Amino acid sequence: MAIATYLHACDASAAAAISGTTMFAAASDEGSALRIYDLATPTAPALRYETGGEGHDSTPRGTRLYDFHGRDGTVIWDVSNASNPDTLGVIDDPTIVFHHSGDVTPDERYLYICDEL
Secondary structure (H helix, E strand, O other), X not given: OHHHHHXXXXXXXXXXXXXXXXXXXXXXXXXXXXEEEEOOXXXXXXXXXXXXOOOOEEEEEOOXXXXXXXXXXXXXXXXOXXXXXXXXXXXXXXXXXXXXXXXXXXXXXOEEEEEOO
């Protein structure tokens, strides 16, 4: 309950995903697309990283995060260090209107992106 209360009070999150003790929140408010929180102390989530822009959804898989940014494309991150993630790639396909959400195949060879038309 404390995590939900914290997010409700501080973020306009479109979606959140948890992997281990790390939470990835796709923020829909202006100015912050992705926020990464450390949940080691669940009653006091600690912000570890924040990006600019507009976010919509994210999917963590192992040390990778697939971050869907609506009209701004999809960013693939290496989040092995959640306080300082590395950008592995960006997908900006003009045939995709709105990078809504997605998931990667188990072998991580293919990424499926849901286009919200």
